[in-house]
Amino acid sequence: MNKEPLHRVSARLAAIAPSATLAVDAKAKALKAEGKPVIGFAAGEPDFPTPRNIVDAALQATEDPANYRYSPTPGLLPLRQAIAERTGGVDASQVLVTNGGKQAVFQACAAVVNPGDEVLLPSPYWTTYPETIQLAGGTTVPVEGRFDNGYKVTVDQLEAVRTERTIALIFCSPSNPTGSVYTLEETRAIGSWALEHGIWVITDEIYEALVYDDQQATPILEAVPELANQTIVLNGVAKTYAMTGWRVGWMVGPTDIIKAATSLQSHSTSNVNNIAQRAALEALTGPQNAVVDMREAFDRRRKLIVDMLRQIPGFEVPVPEGAFYVFPRITGVLGREIGGVVPRTSAELAEIFLDQALVAVVPGEAFGTPGYLRLSYALSDEDIVEGLTRLQNLLS
Structure with a gap:
């Protein structure tokens, strides 16, 4: 039997x-x-x-036999350099190119969250965040972004739920699903609070280029540069360049975190499709x-x-x-x-x-x-x- x-x-x-x-x-x-x-x-x-110049760069890349082979897991060096320049103040060694933004979210949580850790998650939140926290063994602690405050959370709200098990905060501005944008002052206050209490910030900036009415989406590391050693920046080409199907995202962070996430990716997907990486390079460096x-x-x-x-x-x-x-x-x-x-x-x-x-x-x-x-x-x-x-x- x-x-x-x-x-x-x-x-x-x-x-x-x-x-x-x-x-x-x-x-x-x-x-x-x-x-x-x-x-x-x-x-x-x-x-x-997808803009024509990006598609043309991909077509041209199909003619280069180098793109038919494995490439370094962290990503093609020219692309990582372009991402580093776009992010500002970082080296290409601090960049890991991922298979879309979701892989970047998953690997960021996997890199810093241990079983039993708590991750503060402002709500409304993107559906993928709590699932990646759970996969890493962490516990999601929702923090309500109230309707009357434009769906944004405050430092007082974050401090009210902080415990000795709080390891990270996921920060998304501009926000999916609300479209809210934190001001420079709000971003600086949250970043300074995280710095004071030794809390990792996983900041999703994939909608950074889509702001309106003279609003500015201030990156949290621009608001609080001292936070660099405990911040992971997530981004990608999907939303800004209409490249959702190309599956190119990235994470930027301290070298030890990027090294650990690269090891994980080397055993899961290895390098991102080389043709898509060449297209992403054109997206970042070509006409805007x-x-x-x-x-x-x-x-x-x-x-x-x-x-x-x-x-x-x-x-x-x-x-x-x-x-x-x-x-x-x-x-x-x-x-x-x-x-x-x-x-x-x-x-x-x-x-x-x-x-x-x-x-x-x-x-x-x-x-x-x-x-x-x-x-x-x-x-x-x-x-x-x-x-x-x-x-x-x-x-x-």
Whole structure:
């Protein structure tokens, strides 16, 4: 008789939830494949094509036989030098090129978090953060970014939950999912607090180029340079250059951390695709006019989506200052009958939108904040108008 294994899936992986944003996007795309006119506000993905100069650099790289071989795990030296220059004040040896931003997040947590450590995580938060903390054996300590404070946390809030087990803070500005941007003063205060208490800062700056209304997204190391020895900077080309599918991110940090993360990557994925690295090098060092054009389009769409959402009774809609998301509070809609159904949660409301209006949004539960919705405005003006007109009609 064959004996069954002691268990099928490890407890470590069984505890990990799939990405809620990708799940909603996958369902929307499946409905589209069936011929249904779904409007998707779920994915955090620019709808623009990758700029032509970047694509041409990749095509040229396919003709170089050197790119057909393994390359150094940390990344191609010219790319690491370009990242170091962009980050400022660091050496190429402090850079590790990763397979997208998610690998950078995972490896940053793996590098500094031990079992039992606590990681402070401002909410609303990107869905991947708590899962990577858990995989590293840490405990997520949510810190609520309140609606009336633009979804941003304060030093007083962080200090209130700090314990002897607090090892790190994840900091994201501009924010996914809210679009909030911390001011220089706010960033400096948080960085100084982390420095005082010996807390690692894992700062996700992947939306750094997408800010509006004369806002400035100040890197935390620019605000507090003394924090460099306990900060890991995460970034990538996905959002700024419409390169989500190219899968090139990076982490920048102290040499011992980068060395440890490089060892981990050498046993998991090794080097990032060489063609994609060459494309990323062109993105960072080539013309930046496409970035300006995309930001202007996002700004126009930002104003459009906020205006249309504010016309829906029960929606409270702050104006996002960065990224390409809007995060309205929708508790005023819950408990009302909509198309014969009474939603009690934002998750139920999102299901109604998809089922009855063919509009895909992500409920706040995915970001640790029930009672809210995230809508991306990284889609065409026409789709924004069509999708929100459907919601206005459904809720009128």
